[in-house]
Amino acid sequence: MFSQIKTSSRNREIVVLLTNKFNLGAENIIARIALGYSLQSGCKFSPLDVKDSGGKEYSKNVLFGNYYPIYEALICTHYQINSKDKDLPRYFKLHLDDGLQRIYDDILDNPNLVGYDYLFEKIQRGLSELC
Secondary structure, three states, X not given: OOOEEEOOHHHHHHHHHHHHHOOOOOHHXXXXXXXXXXXXXXXXXXXXXXXXXXXXXXXXXXXXXXXXHHHHHHHHHHHOXXXXXXXXXXXXXXXXXXXXXXXXXXXXXXXXXXXXXXXXXXXXXXXXXXX
């Protein structure tokens, strides 16, 4: 269905900054976290909300690895759409950009955040909301 996803041009720098801040190694790790964080927030977007695509480019394999079916199921469930929906790539992009911006805003609000503490706190909060 799609082979590439690009962040907005603003998020090109944010990907690098967050990857370095959290010492994550590969930039696709923060992208995966951002997707999950955005979905966990409960926000829903219109496919028409897509911003520019001048930022970091990820191939489907690099962004999702072997976990594409899981991310696809999360998006499809969130939007109540079929995996063949033409807007599926747009939803991925929207949540990627949204999640990156959310994490960046959290860092701006508290520049002394320690990377792993921040991530563990977000995971803990997300899991506790499931119960």
